[in-house]
Amino acid sequence: MDYQYEEIAAAAKQLKEKLAGLEDKRSILRAPELGSLYAQIKNLPAEIRASFGQEVNKLKNELEELVRESTQPKIELPLIDVTAPFDVNVPTDKKPQLLPAENSSRHPLMVERDKIIEIFARMGLTAVESRQIDDDYHMFTALNFPEGHPARDDYDTFTTEEGLFAPAHTSTMQNRVLKKYKSNLEKDKAIAVIIPDRVFRNEDLDARHEHTFYQVEGVYVDKGIHAGHLVATIRAWLSSYYEKEMKIKTQPYYFPFTEPSFEFAASCPFCEQKGCNVCSYSGWIELGGCGMIHPHVLREAGIDSSKYTGFAWGFGIERLVMLKYNIEDIRHFESANLKFLRQFS
Numbered sequence: 001m002d003y004q005y006e007e008i009a010a011a012a013k014q015l016k017e018k019l020a021g022l023e024d025k026r027s028i029l030r031a032p033e034l035g036s037l038y039a040q041i042k043n044l045p046a047e048i049r050a051s052f053g054q055e056v057n058k059l060k061n062e063l064e065e066l067v068r069e070s071t072q073p074k075i076e077l078p079l080i081d082v083t084a085p086f087d088v089n090v091p092t093d094k095k096p097q098l099l100p101a102e103n104s105s106r107h108p109l110m111v112e113r114d115k116i117i118e119i120f121a122r123m124g125l126t127a128v129e130s131r132q133i134d135d136d137y138h139m140f141t142a143l144n145f146p147e148g149h150p151a152r153d154d155y156d157t158f159t160t161e162e163g164l165f166a167p168a169h170t171s172t173m174q175n176r177v178l179k180k181y182k183s184n185l186e187k188d189k190a191i192a193v194i195i196p197d198r199v200f201r202n203e204d205l206d207a208r209h210e211h212t213f214y215q216v217e218g219v220y221v222d223k224g225i226h227a228g229h230l231v232a233t234i235r236a237w238l239s240s241y242y243e244k245e246m247k248i249k250t251q252p253y254y255f256p257f258t259e260p261s262f263e264f265a266a267s268c269p270f271c272e273q274k275g276c277n278v279c280s281y282s283g284w285i286e287l288g289g290c291g292m293i294h295p296h297v298l299r300e301a302g303i304d305s306s307k308y309t310g311f312a313w314g315f316g317i318e319r320l321v322m323l324k325y326n327i328e329d330i331r332h333f334e335s336a337n338l339k340f341l342r343q344f345s
């Protein structure tokens with residue numbers, strides 16, 4: 001900092017040198033050099049009194065700033081881009097912590113989502129993040145929904161003025177992951193991906209329907225894959241997630257992007273299939289849809305459907321978690337209700 005009065009400039013130099021050697025940095029503000037500058041002000045000719053006074057104040061401010069800097073502990077924080085998406089495969093405790101979390105806990109859905117990712121990681125499937133906004137091509141066209149097809153109506157979601165969608169299912173990522181990982185097939189490796197992410201529906205809300213929820217999509221493609229692999233894969237991961245042997249059952253259904261398509265039910269984990277109110281006394285609980293990936297969907301991604309086959313599924317994560325902990329209303333998850341959240345902390 002420059003000082004126009006020589007006397008102040010000299011005092012500034014002296015005081016800064018003195019500061020460096022001081023143990024109690026704050027004592028510099030009581031230094032006699034500074035005090036004598038202040039004492040002079042009242043004896044100065046009126047025309048320079050104001051500007052001299054301002055410079056003495058400037059010097060005092062500079063010293064205060066130096067004291068503050070030297071007494072604050074230096075914290076070296078790694079540079080992070082807070083807007084960057086995180087790789088979903090990185091466990092939460094390995095991600096940068098943006099806020100102190102000593103008195104908080106993770107949202108139960110995120111805890112369960114990580115468990116799901118971990119089970120699939122052990123089974124050799126990589127997690128891929130979805131998008132919060134997507135286009136008509138990825139939501140419908142690439143998935144074998146021709147324009148004007150009535151099945152499009154089952155995926156009523158929110159749209160932007162530009163005609164983009166808040167994705168109604170994680171299948172919007174299928175075309176992308178098939179394209180991204182199809183080089184695996186040439187190396188005799190399978191395409192083995194899960195997409196655990198947020199989806200949106202324009203729903204009438206009730207205990208089982210929410211406008212925002214999570215799905216876990218699975219996509220597996222290789223030579224000689226058939227529906228038996230699909231059923232075995234889902235049974236293995238459900239048994240691992242619920243920590244008990246699960247029975248499963250499929251029944252024919254219709255999705256444009258799988259052929260054949262199935263609805264998928266698991267044995268009720270509460271009543272050992274004796275019947276209870278959770279399973280409406282049927283012994284089975286509907287969990288989601290699945291099927292063999294339609295050849296059109298494979299071909300759209302440039303995969304030879306005469307050589308390779310694959311399966312896909314989509315389950316609602318809230319539904320899985322509700323079953324696991326006997327939660328009666330899906331709306332608790334988005335409610336930010338601390339009474340609900342603290343039960344899981």
Ligand SMILES: [Zn+2]
Nearest residue numbers: 268271276279
């Ligand atoms: Zn039951």
